[in-house]
Amino acid sequence: MGFLKLVFLLFVCLHMCTSTNDHDQSADASVQLNDDVLGLVVFKTHLEDPSSYLQSWNEEDNSPCSWKFIQCNPKTGRVSQLLLDGLGLSGKLGRGLEKLQHLKVLSLSYNNITGDITPHLPLITSLETLNLTHNSLSGTIPSSLLANNNITFLDLSHNSLSGPLPDDNHLFQNCPSLRHLSLAANMLQGSISTTLLTYCFSLNHLNLSRNHFSGEPPFGIWSLKRLRTLDLSFNTFSGSIPQGVILGLHNLKELVLQGNQFSGQLPQDIGLCPHLSRLDFSNNFFTGALPDSLSTLNSISFISLSNNMFTGEFPLWFCNITTLEYVDFSNNGLTGTLPPSIGNLKSLKYLSLSNNKLTGNIPTSLPYCEKLAVIRLGGNSFNGSIPEGLFELGLEEVDFSGNGFMGSIPPGSSRLFESLRVLDLSNNNLTGNIGGEMGIFANLRYLNLSWNNLRSNMPPEIGYLQSLKELDLRNSDLRGSIPGDICESGSLDILQLDGNSLSGTIPEEIGNCSSLYLLSLSNNNLSGSIPKSISKLNKLEILKLEWNELSGEIPRELGKIESLVAVNVSYNRLVGRIPEEGVFPSLDQSALQGNLGICSPLLKGPCKMNVPKPLVLDPDAYYKHRQINESSTTFRNDHLMFLSVSSIIAITAAFLIAFGVIVISLLNVSARRRLAFVDTALESMCSSTSSKSASLATGKLILFDSRSSSPDWVINPESLLQKASEIGQGVFGTVCKVSLGAHDQGRIVAVKKLVTSNIIQNPGDFEREVRVLGKARHPNLISLEGYYWTPQLQLLVSEYAPNGSLQTKLHERLPFAPLVSWVHRFKIIFGTAKGLAHLHHSFRPPIIHYNIKPSNILLDENYNPKISDFGLARLVTKLDKHVMSNRFQNALGYVAPELTCQSLRVNEKCDIYGFGVLILELVTGRRPVEYGEDNVVILSDHVRILLEEGNVLDCVDPSMGDFPEDEVFPVLKLALVCTSQIPSSRPSMAEVVQILQVIKTPLPQRRNTL
Template sequence: MAVAPAFRRLLLLFLATLSPLVPSLAAAAAGAPLNDDVVGLIVFKSGVVDHSGALSSWQEDDEAPCATWAHIQCSAATGRVVNVSLSGLGLSGHLNRGLAKLSALESLSLAGNNFSGVLPSHLSLLPALRLLNLSSNAFSGAMPGELGALAATLTALDLSDNELSGAIPDEIFSGSLRYLSLAGNALSGPLPLGLSRCGSLLHLNLSGNRLSGEPDFAGSLLPLRRLRVLDLSRNELAGPVPEGMGLLHNLKVLRLNGNQFSGGVPLGIGYCPHLTEVDLSGNGFSGSVPYTMQWLSSLAFLNLSGNQLSADLPSWVSNLTSLQSLDLSDNRLGGSLPPAMGTSGSSPPSSSPATASPGRSRHRIPAGLLELGLEELDLSDNELTGGIPPGSTRLFETLRRLDLSRNRLTGDIPPEMALYFNLHHLNLSWNDLRSRLPPELGYFRNLSVLDLRSSALYGPIPGDLCDSGSLAVLQLDGNSLSGPIPEEIGNCSSLHLLGLSHNSLNGSIPPGLSRLRKLEILNLEFNDLSGEIPPELGALDSLLAVNISHNRLIGRLPTGGVFPSLDQSAIDGNAGICSPLVHEPCRMNVPKPLVLDPDSYRSANGGPAGDLVGASGSPSSAAVAAAKARHRRFLSVSAIVAISAALVIVLGVVVVALLNASARRRVGLVETALESMCSSSTRSGDPAVGKLVLFGPRSELLSEDFGGSGEALLHKATEIGRGAFGTVYKAAVASDKLVAVKKLLTANIVQYHDDFDREVRILGKARHPNLMPLPPYLRLRRRRQPPGPPPRPPRSAPLNWAARFKIALGAAKGLAHLHQSFRPPIIHYNVKPGNILLDDAGDARLADFGLARLLPKPDRHAVGSRFQTALGYVAPEMACQSLRVNERCDVYGFGVVVLELVTGRRPVEYGEDDVVILVDQVRALLERGAALDCVDPRLGPFPEDEVLPVLKLGLVCTSQIPSSRPPWRRLCRSCRS
């Protein structure tokens, strides 16, 4: 007799709570031969949250899953399920024991979902499993050693990008493994010795964890003779790397970057002839580049940046004919660039002689280096001398990025550089070129970034510099350029950033700048510019940041755009700009008004007015009459002018009022439409108000805590703070749980909620002792919330130095985790004291991180609010939304926090007559040798040898130039614990 559907459903739900051995017995007792695969998958589905309905075809009434069930593959021979692929379906929940019924399962992939909880040990009950992929979820806790039961069959194991912690168990390693990735977790301890048993391993990725100590390469890695990919990057491994690396002669990719390795670069690397990528950056390797690397004929990517390499670059580098990207930046490499690079070697030398630093050899960088087909060449931040070579024919065709900044290069910029057909990024800044700008630079076809800051350039700016029209960033700050700003600079139609500050430019600001419709940052400070600011610049809606201080500008600021909101520091030091922020009298460069002088009128007969005086010296009656008539005419003209002006003003007020009323009506209509659309999506059926997403195994909140009436959540909440992205409320869920609720003000620009959900899940995986974990979120329909009273934080006693240093270190560790444990890195975007919380032990925890990535189209309101709510903490370049916002933006905010911790002062303080910028004040005191005068007097006794380096660190981090701020690999080498 067939089992009724209702009884079958009850039976399956009952089986979900029992041992995987019971279902078949129970089914037999019920007289129904249930398919084990159906039972197992339906039980598994009962523990899955499936918002998108991806598993809707899985029905418990079906006799077998092979015919109609999605994401399932069966064996043609046995009819059993052999492949379950549920990657990227937005599923969540926990893995129950239902999967253990799939005894024929060979491949299980749940990657790219939001499953949480500990890794279940019952996965070891799958005797035929060959591939297990649980990557990019939220699994936490320790790795179960029971997975070692799969050693006989498992060939591929991918648990990357989860929240696993603890040591890596030796039991999981076996001779059958060919692919193993545990990257992007929080695994700790030493490199496991059990790796040596994986003789068939081809791919090993343990990057982005907390593995530490000096690894036993001989006992763990060197026996893996078949290994193709070895990635140990972004851990805390230390000590020397042995010369025996050459035993891994099949290796193609070697990544050891972002650790604490020291000593010399091992010779054995050169004995791995198949290597195509070597990344040893961000360590402490010293000495020279080993000569054995010249034998790496297949090497395409070599990154040795951020080490302490100090010898000259050897000549055999030009033998690496397959090399495409070479990064040797941030070392101590010496030598000089060759005067010419071509097959004939006959190009003329630079106009300035090369000078080697004392104690260093005059060895030249090999000419053949630039004969390679390089796409990227980075030799920045070294000790290179000589001139910039014109390049070679092959380099002209291939090079896309060239960075020679922060060296000691001299001489002219070769006009031949304009022949780099594919060059996108050229950085020659911070050298001593003492050169003119060649007009041929305007011939660059694809150049988008040209950085020539602080390179001792002189002479005029060529008018045809922007002929190509592709420039997005032009930085010429800190030179000795003279003459006027060319009107032709308005041809740079793609320009987002224009930096001409700290030069000797004169003349007026050209109106042609108003043609730069994409311009977002304009720096013209510290020049000799004069005249009025073109009012056309006020029409640049994209312009977000302007600095015209310390020139000789006069007159009114433009009335539109960013100009009415400029602060005093952006316009200070001019001859007479008219602005409420400027206390000096302004000078108006406008025509003098028309003056009507009655005495200047001529008589009707052509004589002067004085002829109308009588002989007795008194005015004649005719003269009096004529004077009265002229006076009446004069009053009439004045009255007409006054009345006309009044009418124009009244008309303007009426028009503005009507436009404002119309705009308010339009906004009201838009908001009403949005309310209607949002309301209609939740009006039918159950009055649910949105979508609840729970993630993170450490969350104590459950879906039932929010109940069915989520709308009441914010009605009962109290406001505790406001920021650029929204308002924070304290709300109670269930009966005894308090949560902080962040309500995004710009939720109306979230176009695709699936993308929003995915980004939030990524942020939810950011788990670290110095980060506030992101709790669940509830997406409500759009409603207005009346603002509560402003928060009143209680005052506390001043912190001592140990407590303040602990806060700074904790914040640095949290930021380092965000920047170094995720690819792409999570940018906090809002580093300020209000987002650094302290727990009961005084440890710092970063909150509100990564909110910028939730909003794909931040509007001007969000950008403006960002600057107002975090005044003083925002890096200057963050005003430019289209430029690359990277980790060094957070370094700036961290630097301001450090200065605030040391000084006890706010970053911006307003006095009666001036505005004090903390960064500028501390820098001025440091230059005068009185830096300790700015230390907070409430600090009490403090160790000067500790406070002063921290103060200097804060100043370095707050450099106005992003590239001058230290990268995290140098700023916080030990901040990832």
């Protein structure tokens, strides 16, 4: 730069670091420098300018008025505006700007400026506009930022500012001129300053959205009479909107409270803001009916009240507000029908009423809303047919799922073919063919016609949908074969054709679905081999082909799909080796079973290669195979021999079964006597202290995580049982509630006295098994905290659940006890599933509960379920398992059928059966087996019959009040799958958890990835 320039910069630095008095003295120096040039040059030195936008800023110029992005006052020649928006600048807000004493507008938005907001900015006394939005500023907001009372516009939104707002006496002390304030999209927290309302009385625009503000907004916020925009969305504000305060917001145009925790009813005067054009109260906890005053909002175009708890009839006045363009009342409890005059909304573009309780037909006038682009009516009880006129509009999204619509799918129009992106008609009663015109939709991305009665062939034209991402045609009674060109476009991500009557082979062209990550063709009649072309799908994650007639070997090439994480090919006619790579070696047994002879260490039986179907599946296969290779005479001899062998096997089996029945009966008699003797001999743990002392004297209490400081407390547990009180009895023994008292801050635990006749007698083995159970920690499991062992007495110390068992809440509810709502019931179902999944999938070997029923599901104060008595079968010796079988007769209705029909086999599928029965109890409120005067009702059979008749929701427990059908219906179906008579047909608990997550997810969110 040369010696002179170096001297110049040194002078600038000295000049900027001197006091005000020094500045006054330097003004009289012989070297006169323009303060604006000096300030801007120093400001530039703190910035990085990768695109050289500031190249024209030359420190040798006498004036910066010719520089880019600078505006000067023509009269004074001083800089008045600095506009550096969107230039990709980075760095920090260094000193220098304070020299621009005539600057009125400073705008640095849409850059990447970091660091704190410099406290020197308030020294620019002339500043009126400060715009720092969309940068990366951090730290707290300086309390002196508004020291200059000339500022009218302040925007610090979309940064990383944190901490609470400065206290009342600083930041908003001098803001009488402030009209625009936005602190949105930062990380600010705490409550809103009261002085914001005391001194900033000129505010027109206030935006505090997307922060972490909490508490109730100050009452004065509703009295800012000049306010036109108020946005408090996406914070954690709470409380209600006071009645009568809206009158103070006479000039308000936009009121946005979305995504907070506001509650209570809407103020009745909400409609007395004549200029209101946008109203968004969505995602809060508002209740009650919609105020009639809303009908007076003659200027409103946007109204969203979704995801609240509004009730009452759908308002008739809704159709009189002809200015409406966007309406969202979804996920509330509105009832009634749509008004016939809905066609008056000529400006309406977006209508979402999904997940309410609306009924009746869609008004024929709705197609008169000619600008309508999005219509969502899913999750209601609408019926009748879909008006054909709707499909003549330029709709972009149609969601009519989960209703009772009948008839055929209306034909589309040329406008619809160009505009439609989402079509969801699932879970209705639609019939008729899927027309070939379906392939004309140029921009369709999501097509869901599942769970209908279409009884149609799949039109090959579906493959022409160039933009289609997800195709769901499950359980729609589709016939015929899968079109070869179904993936002609190559854009498909999800293809689900489960539960139909599709036949023929899987087309080789399936390999053209290059974007596919979910391919599900289960429960059809597909035959032939699995195409090798599937190995081309390098994005495939899930492949479901179970319950078909597929034959041959699994192509080894499938093991090379690195993205594949889940495969199910069970119940086909597959043979041979499974691929040695990828996900296949780690597949669960349930994903492979039910085939002819797949070679896998997970499966029992022979490994067969290219053999005919076995006799157990096809009685004529043996005949056909022998007829090809031998003469008819030879075959007849072999056939007679086959019949003879079969007869011998049948007779032998019958003899063994009869012998087994006699032996088991004798063992049961012996077991009953032995158990009676044990129950009589052992005194109740919850009785006299003397008997406790005698038993406990030879043992030692072990607590896994003792919070006690007294060694005597661990050595002698006598004091533990001093105040024990019995709270229940179970299969494995008696349960007592015990207060630890002063030993452990009054903590309450549950103590179970185990039945000792068949419990492990070796203390080392007992300790090892109990410690395994102690490691099973999960929010939905009762945690095991310790144990006590002697040869005569074994105790288990566990967590205590204060809300009792599900049995008492469901089947033994007192008249004054509160009813169990569907929200609580689903929470219990979901939590129990997650607890069982943890036991089954987090331990090897898995921990089996063996006795899932309501009395073993305990509840905390928030109705979160906690499974008790899990894994206690591990403590039972093999020799006494027939005793266990006898004891489980008390669990009639919960025991899996395979346990009652053959020798005892404890596995995960037994738990899943009991879990399915538990779901049925929760949904119906009935016991698993009920005895009448003339008949016996098996709950699972009763629900299954109602499902087949189409009346399954008639069995729902009326005591739980209102319930969402789109959740209850699939939960009931899941319960019936879990209670399948065939163990291999039951899902794993991990799959159950995934299914429940999908059921709980609102339908619009399931499509967010599209």
